[in-house]
Amino acid sequence: MNIRMVYPRRFIQDENGSATVLALFFCLIILIIGGMAVDFQKRQADSQYLQNAADSAAHAALLTRQSKSESVAISEALKVVRGMLPRKNMQEAITSADFTFGTWDYDTRTFTPAPGAVDAVRVYAGMTKDRGNSTPNLLLYMIGFDSFNVAEDSIQVLKRKPCSFQGLLAEGVLTIDSGNFFGPSFCLHSNTYVSLRTNNYFTADNYADKILGSKVSMPHIEKLDIPDSAYSSNTNLEGAKAEGWYNLSSLDELPNIITNLELGVGLFVPSTVLLKAPTPLTLSEFRPSDIAPGLAHRHNCAGGKIIFKSGTYEDFTLVTDCQVEFSSNVILKNVVIATRNTSAQAFYSSSGLQLGVNDDCAIGGGATLLSLGGFYANANFSAYGGVVWARGDIYFHARAKKIEGLSMKTQGSLTATSEAEMRVCETSPILGKYAEYGPRLMQ
Known part of the structure; x- marks a missing residue:
């Protein structure tokens, strides 16, 4: 071993x-x-x-x-x-x-x-x-x-959300005629497509001064409906084009908004209106002296018509189921009118309807029209801090009148005719309540 x-x-x-x-x-x-x-x-x-x-x-x-x-x-x-x-x-x-x-x-x-x-x-x-x-x-x-x-x-x-603050927004086709001026940040948007004629001016982006130009947007920009000469006859149109889609579901809330107005409560009641039960009105034709300021009002006419005669109306809310017609040269200041009427011309103006006060975009003084039907202003429509929301189609003809601070939205089509100057008001607070907001990730 x-x-x-x-x-x-x-x-x-x-x-x-x-x-x-x-x-x-x-x-x-x-x-x-x-x-x-x-x-x-x-x-x-x-x-x-x-x-x-x-x-x-x-x-x-x-x-x-x-x-x-x-x-x-x-x-x-x-x-x-x-x-x-x-x-x-x-x-x-x-x-x-x-x-x-x-x-x-x-x-x-x-x-x-x-x-x-x-x-x-x-x-x-x-x-x-x-x-x-x-x-x-x-x-x-x-x-x-x-x-x-x-x-x-x-x-x-x-x-x-951009463009939900002020501008023209439509679920259906947005049609713009000729000879209009669109200032910085003013938006033209359709969730279908925009149809545009000639000789319109779109403010260009100015990145040096942090100024956003006016925009023409739709989900598919190739659907823009324009004549052959559109890019030469519409100043800065090429730079104004943008693609996007806007959720206009806020218009689905119109019935609830109108119900709150009828009760004299909610965000859309002007600060000059008392939060109390509405006062019933029975006249079919009104003058400024017929509607008490500072109150919420209601008017039921089972599908009939009420008429606002010429003059300046101030400081009230009105909820109705009537067609509402404005005679020539009606001015609305700190006024909210809502109608449950569903006709194509639930709101109708023959000439000279003015929303808000021409005060160079000073705070306050605006006016609001809410409709479960349509809105039709035949001539010389102007707005200085105004809101028009409608489930039906909207049509207005300005003809050399100013639009300063307008929130116009429809679930139908929107047609704006010629010779208007449209600008954004940065200091018109009534529009802030009607703007659409959404969560944005910051961190």
């Missing part, structure tokens, strides 16, 4: 079995590299899940908050994200405590919590050890890294 004696010096120099130790080191290195590849990729995937869920939750919460309480907004948002977080440990990544409503400062780009706010919301989404739901590792746990903390947040802010 041979016994091999291994002396200390020889043991140190002996290389038998070294490959096994080296293989273990290589296995460890491969495990770490593989773990980094697999688990870091998994962490990134979880991070994206959380970011998508936080964005969706913030969007849903802010939209719901416009008409509901904070608690209802949070509840609705949580329903939206439940299906977006597939694994069990993700389900607690967003809880009701992770929603914070507040305000957003565009200059400093900072969010400030403010209980009761409706303008902005921040949503936090977290998978962390503190919550007991950190994202587990598949391979790195074998070398002591059990899990990663993953957290994301989203801030969404309610921002006014």
Whole structure:
């Protein structure tokens, strides 16, 4: 029996079995590299899940908050994200405590919590050890890294949609005749297509002075209906073209808006009108002295007609089911008139209807017409802080009259005839209430 004696010096120099130790080191290195590849990729995937869920939750919460309480907004948002977080440990990544409503400062780009706010919301989404739901590792746990903390947040802010503030917007065809001037930021939009004649002027973009030019938009710009000479005869038309689609579902709310007006309550009641039960009117023809200012009124005539005779009418609301006719040279100031009449000419003006006061866009003094039917202004229509919303078609003829601060929207077609000057009013507050707002991702 041979016994091999291994002396200390020889043991140190002996290389038998070294490959096994080296293989273990290589296995460890491969495990770490593989773990980094697999688990870091998994962490990134979880991070994206959380970011998508936080964005969706913030969007849903802010939209719901416009008409509901904070608690209802949070509840609705949580329903939206439940299906977006597939694994069990993700389900607690967003809880009701992770929603914070507040305000957003565009200059400093900072969010400030403010209980009761409706303008902005921040949503936090977290998978962390503190919550007991950190994202587990598949391979790195074998070398002591059990899990990663993953957290994301989203801030969404309610921002006014371009073109929903002032301009001409139609679900159907928007037809513009000749000889019109469109100032900076004035919008012409159709969700079908725009038909445009000649000799119109569109203000160009001026990026140096941060001035946005007037726009002509529709979902498919190739559907723009123009004569052969349109680009030479319509100044800056090429630069004014834009593609887009606008959700005009706010017009679906007209029945609810009209009901609130009838009760003398809601955002659309002028500040000069008392919030009280409406006063019934019975006359079929009105003069300014026949309608008491500062009150909400109603008039039922079972499909008949009421007529506003020439003059200036101020400071009231009126809800009716009648056709409303304006005699020549009627001026409406701080007035809201809404009709449930559904005829094509639910509002009719023979000549000279003026919405608002010609005061160089001073705050206040505007007027609003809301119709479940159409609107027809035959000649010399003008607006200085005015709103015309209709479910039926809209037609107006301005002929050298000014349009300063007009929000005109229809679920039908809109036809604007020639020789009008149309501009945006930056300081007309009544229009802000009628603008469409939507969540915008800020962070």
